[in-house]
Amino acid sequence: MDAPQQSSRNACLVKVKGLSPDRLAALAGTNTAFGLALQRHLQKPDSPQVTAYVVFNSAL
Amino acid sequence: MTGRELGPAGPGGPSGVPLRQFLLKIHSRCNLSCDYCYVYFAADQSWREQPVVMSLDTVRRAADRIVEHALEHRLPSVRVILHGGEPLLVGRKHLSELLAVLRERLDPVTRFHCSLQTNGTLLTPGVLELLLDHRVEVTVSLDGPPAAHDRHRRFADGRPSHAQVAAALGLLGRPGYRDLFVGLLCVVDLANDPVETYEALLDFAPPRVDFLLPHGTWRHPPPGLEDRTAPPRHPPDPEGRHERIPYAQWLIPVFDRWFDAPRRETSVRMFEELMSGLFGDPVNAEAFGLTPHDLVVVESDGTLEDSDSLKVVAPGAPATGLDVFRNSFSEALSTDTMRRRQSGAHGLGQVCRDCAFTTVCGGGLYSHRHHPATGFANPSVYCADLAALIAHMRRRMNESLVRPL
Numbered sequence: 001m002d003a004p005q006q007s008s009r010n011a012c013l014v015k016v017k018g019l020s021p022d023r024l025a026a027l028a029g030t031n032t033a034f035g036l037a038l039q040r041h042l043q044k045p046d047s048p049q050v051t052a053y054v055v056f057n058s059a060l
Numbered sequence: 061m062t063g064r065e066l067g068p069a070g071p072g073g074p075s076g077v078p079l080r081q082f083l084l085k086i087h088s089r090c091n092l093s094c095d096y097c098y099v100y101f102a103a104d105q106s107w108r109e110q111p112v113v114m115s116l117d118t119v120r121r122a123a124d125r126i127v128e129h130a131l132e133h134r135l136p137s138v139r140v141i142l143h144g145g146e147p148l149l150v151g152r153k154h155l156s157e158l159l160a161v162l163r164e165r166l167d168p169v170t171r172f173h174c175s176l177q178t179n180g181t182l183l184t185p186g187v188l189e190l191l192l193d194h195r196v197e198v199t200v201s202l203d204g205p206p207a208a209h210d211r212h213r214r215f216a217d218g219r220p221s222h223a224q225v226a227a228a229l230g231l232l233g234r235p236g237y238r239d240l241f242v243g244l245l246c247v248v249d250l251a252n253d254p255v256e257t258y259e260a261l262l263d264f265a266p267p268r269v270d271f272l273l274p275h276g277t278w279r280h281p282p283p284g285l286e287d288r289t290a291p292p293r294h295p296p297d298p299e300g301r302h303e304r305i306p307y308a309q310w311l312i313p314v315f316d317r318w319f320d321a322p323r324r325e326t327s328v329r330m331f332e333e334l335m336s337g338l339f340g341d342p343v344n345a346e347a348f349g350l351t352p353h354d355l356v357v358v359e360s361d362g363t364l365e366d367s368d369s370l371k372v373v374a375p376g377a378p379a380t381g382l383d384v385f386r387n388s389f390s391e392a393l394s395t396d397t398m399r400r401r402q403s404g405a406h407g408l409g410q411v412c413r414d415c416a417f418t419t420v421c422g423g424g425l426y427s428h429r430h431h432p433a434t435g436f437a438n439p440s441v442y443c444a445d446l447a448a449l450i451a452h453m454r455r456r457m458n459e460s461l462v463r464p465l
Contacts (some may be wrong), residue, residue: 012298012416014338014457026465033324034460037332041339 016041076393077402078133081355082126085116086158087145088360092179093216096247098275099145104371104378110360113150118224118362119158121384123165129389130170137171143357148182152190161195168355175199175242179213181221183228188237199368200229203224203249204257211249229264243268243327246443250306261326268327271314273307273347275372278431279440282307291431291438295415300451308448314320315449319456322355331453337420338454348446349422356392358384367419369427377427384414400436401426409437421446 006029016038028038072152088110090100099107114122119309130138140162150153153347159174165282166172176191180200186219191198203209210220232241242268246257276282278291284306296302311330318328333345343349347368357365357378365378382393392398400407405418412423424440440446 001327008298008416009419010340012338012420012454013340014335014454014461016339016461020463027461031323032320033321033331034327034335034457036324037335038456040332040336041341044341054262 068197075351076390076398077354078135079129079354079356079389079392080135081139081141081289082122082389083141083143084114084119084157085110085143085145085358085360086119086147087149088112088114089149090179091149091215092146092213092221093183094213096212096274098369100177102275102372103280104373104375106359106371106376106379107145110317111272112360113154114158114358114360114362116154116157116161118358118384119161120165120357123162125384125389126167130166130204132388132390135170137173138166139173139175140166142174142176145360146179146182147176148178148187152186155187156190156194159196163194165436166279166281173197177245179221180225180228185231188231188240190241191239194340196240198232198240198307199242199245199270200225200232201245201247202229202261204252205248205260206258208249208252208257211251212247222280226264233265238412241267243270246273247271247272247274248272248310249355250310254310255317258314262344268329270329271311273425273428273442275369275371275427276441277373277428278438279433280372281441283439288441291409291429291441292411292443293370295411296417296439296444296447298416298447298451300446302448305429306443307445308452310446311449312357312452315453316456332415334420334450335457337422338450338457340419343422344421347425348420350404350419351422352397352404353426356389364389364392366395366401367427369425370397373427373430397426409434409439412439415439415447417447417450441454442464 024042028035028042065180088107089112095101106283126138128374129135161444162172162174174194175197203213211221213221219350231237242263244261246261246269246454250270273284276285278289281288315331318331329345333343333348336344337349342351344351346353355367356367359365362383364382364384364387366380367378370378380392382392405413407416408423412418424442426436426445428440428442429436429438
């Protein structure tokens with residue numbers, strides 16, 4: 001992957017690295033949609049999953 | 061025309077990632093006649109040639125193939141999705157028998173999760189007891205309040221279906237059956253008020269809501285996007301600024317309503333997976349992200365197909381030429397479509413590969429990318445809307461990181 005493309009993609013992500021652990025813990029401790037999403041992010045395994053179940057896009 | 065012939069050859073990525081989801085079309089007809097249905101009203105009309113019910117012989121064969129695949133790839137778990145048409149049209153007796161076949165064959169080999177997607181009109185206490193016995197989870201289609209839902213989801217004789225679906229959801233909400241209820245599927249309709257639609261879904265306390273974008277392609281754009289007939293030649297604006305983004309303008313108020321609730325009211329998969337992608341994590345949704353596709357469809361006659369949504373592309377588009385009687389599921393991994401859909405960014409066209417949102421959006425749903433001239437090597441017909449939605453979500457997430465608690 002080109003470095004400029006990767007850099008551009010990284011710039012579009014939401015980064016939590018600059019936040020203090022206390023701040024992160026406080027945010028992730030809320031039961032809001034964002035708090036739960038942050039929890040999921042912080043709890044993700046170090047090694048990438050092979051695949052999780054991919055939601056099938058179908059209505060009946 | 062099969063999945064092998066629909067566009068430029070794929071780049072050929074790594075060897076296949078095992079399938080883990082097996083969608084069985086146990087009934088090929090439906091008691092509703094939803095006017096947006098990709099099975100009955102799209103380019104592919106192969107449902108007409110399918111047996112009405114998947115026979116127990118076919119179920120046994122499919123189960124044996126799942127076992128074979130699970131053993132070959134040492135899968136600790138698999139998911140079987142009972143689908144159709146309307147799967148509950150098979151009746152309780154046949155449903156009980158096929159569930160028994162699946163359990164007896166799969167349980168000794170792998171952890172087996174079974175779910176059913178239904179229009180909800182045939183969910184009765186008797187059916188729910190059966191589903192409870194076999195631990196089958198249930199997802200129901202509901203497009204919003206009665207007027208919204210009944211605009212498209214009617215019986216063939218024109219009768220509305222909302223009242224019956226609401227009654228079924230009332231049953232599912234009872235303490236004894238509550239654990240079976242996985243969630244609701246809602247097809248987005250620009251004619252419906254977005255927040256009103258979302259709140260109507262919340263009335264049934266769904267554990268999860270899946271919003272689905274109506275199917276369409278660059279040749280046959282979705283409703284409201286009739287002017288989008290040529291794929292873009294450049295990635296979208298990473299700030300999400302575009303002239304016309306009706307689906308983003310529908311989804312953004314829903315996102316804000318969901319995001320701003322003092323306590324999360326339900327899981328909304330689209331939003332949660334896109335947020336995961338915005339954190340730099342995997343996106344586990346067929347419609348977004350780059351996670352390898354891991355699902356195969358077994359039609360009522362045992363033939364293997366790729367995702368149903370490909371039916372909107374062309375006759376035969378989901379076809380693989382394979383079936384459970386003669387072929388293993390591993391053979392399905394070698395079709396062009398599957399290889400492309402398991403190749404991550406390598407399976408995308410250049411415009412998507414150059415995009416800042418590649419890892420989040422993933423090019424959008426595969427079938428939504430199709431154009432007759434360039435195959436699937438294009439962004440989704442929803443590209444501008446997805447970019448605007450993702451940019452908005454990113455802004456809200458960044459604001460939340462720094463806002464006082």
